[in-house]
Ligand code: COA
């Protein structure tokens with residue numbers, strides 16, 4: 001690995017020189033002279049005295065450089081039977097007008113805007129319009145319920161909310177306006193305006209304080225790009241933590257731009273003019289980084305897909321998109337391929353399309369399970385690459401770097417740390433683990449550019465969640481190990497976060513919802529392995545003495561409660577009434593033990609089972625109740 005080793009060493013030994021070089025690739029208004037400074041807490045602040053605007057770097061700059069007529073976005077929406085291509089010039093002009101419209105509503109530098117939108121070009125336009133004004137966007141995934149939206153609105157305190165009349169789930173219309181209205185009614189913070197994009201499939205009635213997107217954009221004066229400091233926040237993206245309250249991950253501007261640009265070249269091997277397709281949603285970090293900002297900063301074309309991987313019997317959606325738009329590099333979550341494999345086990349749909357344009361397939365969001373890896377590798381002529389990162393890091397921490405030095409692939413491994421990330425595995429005492437020894441995966445400070453700048457208005461949580469466990473390192477929350485050749489294997493979360501269909505969810509939050517039911521004395525929600533979604537949550541509840549109702553009805557009620565409170569993506573499908581839950585002597589529920597049972601002891605860092613009898617008791621208790629056959633197999 002000579003090229004990789006050289007670049008990695010330089011990035012760790014001389015981070016300032018390394019990242020100064022990379023910064024030169026972006027069009028700054030004021031190039032930074034201070035590359036790295038450590039703040040009072042010792043955390044990295046990148047490019048502090050630099051000034052730029054990421055909307056300018058992603059759009060205007062390319063138009064100025066002669067890329068104006070190139071496609072910036074291919075939007076493909078089988079759910080509405082529509083397709084649209086926007087050139088860099090068209091996109092720049094629409095973003096400038098929408099930024100002008102937001103400005104007329106009083107949005108300016110530093111103001112927040114919450115965006116609750118389906119996968120339409122206007123979602124990207126709204127995000128970049130905020131960036132253009134120096135405003136901070138906070139995109140909320142459409143699968144979240146009003147309560148979740150309200151929590152985010154209260155925390156971010158947006159001046160404006162931008163939404164659409166509906167989202168479309170295959171053939172089910174999801175009206176957004178009632179969700180937004182309910183969220184706003186329960187939120188203590190009230191934005192000054194709500195902008196709504198009307199869609200043909202469902203037209204919403206506008207109320208006072210609501211503005212029609214089209215009318216606003218048509219009459220707005222285009223806005224110019226506002227220079228912002230590299231350390232100014234570009235966005236807040238809420239993600240699940242171990243408690244019910246989501247964490248507002250704050251992303252800076254300059255460091256993020258530099259890191260994304262570097263990753264497009266080094267990790268994904270993408271050159272300007274080439275087509276990148278990330279099948280995710282703008283509501284997740286993958287969408288922020290690799291549907292919106294990274295491809296456009298690099299002068300590539302991004303594919304924006306509004307649809308599912310499978311629409312029975314058609315399991316060829318991704319293959320069609322790759323062939324039709326001549327995609328060079330494709331990125332999605334393994335769960336999407338498990339859905340495709342289920343429908344089309346022999347890969348017949350794949351053979352119907354000309355995939356000669358495709359050079360690499362990237363997977364992340366959850367562990368790439370070996371059966372899915374082999375299914376893909378056996379059928380595709382390109383490297384199938386598992387790479388690992390998280391909302392907090394903003395871009396890949398470990399990958400097989402296609403633009404630097406492609407390496408042999410090992411099933412189950414995310415390959416090697418990306419230059420800039422000094423990844424280590426620590427044992428319980430904080431010592432560096434030996435090769436093959438599992439432990440907590442951490443990143444030694446300074447974190448490279450692009451990683452979280454903090455938690456919105458909660459520095460204490462930033463410290464306690466990530467920095468307090470071991471001095472001088474960032475705790476990723478994942479467990480794993482490194483093998484003798486330096487390959488990193490991520491084995492799963494070591495906390496109460498689970499990954500359902502590539503969506504990150506907090507079991508703690510579900511526990512709060514279930515536990516608030518008057519009939520529930522105690523509860524625990526754990527992730528159980530699932531053949532399609534990777535993990536699914538299962539609730540274990542102890543009822544209050546004297547409960548005389550129908551247990552089956554209660555279980556259904558608890559499931560519905562979680563769906564109403566958190567949203568359909570919470571996917572809690574099973575609640576089991578149990579006699580007791582394993583506890584420590586001081587009465588705390590042994591969550592790690594429950595997790596390990598659910599995982600069949602296969603994943604996670606070694607648990608501290610100090611009472612083997614409790615394991616027996618959970619087994620026994622759960623067996624007496626209705627546990628699905630596949631889950632029972634895992635439990636055995
Ligand atoms: N708006 C409203 N509802 C939504 C939604 C949205 N944006 N996204 C999902 N939902 C709903 C679904 O319709 C489903 O509702 P249901 O319980 O009534 O059927 C529920 O939330 C669960 O969604 P999901 O877990 O995504 O299951 P699914 O069966 O709809 O799709 C996959 C499963 C695997 C095909 C899909 O999750 C997928 O493609 N995932 C991979 C890509 C990805 O999004 N990755 C994220 C990070 S890379």
Ligand code: AMP
Nearest residue numbers: 364365366367387388389390391490504
């Ligand atoms: P999110 O913040 O939603 O992107 O989820 C991040 C989490 O998803 C990580 O902390 C991991 O637990 C998991 N994850 C993401 N990519 C991978 C991967 N390639 N292998 C294993 N786990 C992954």
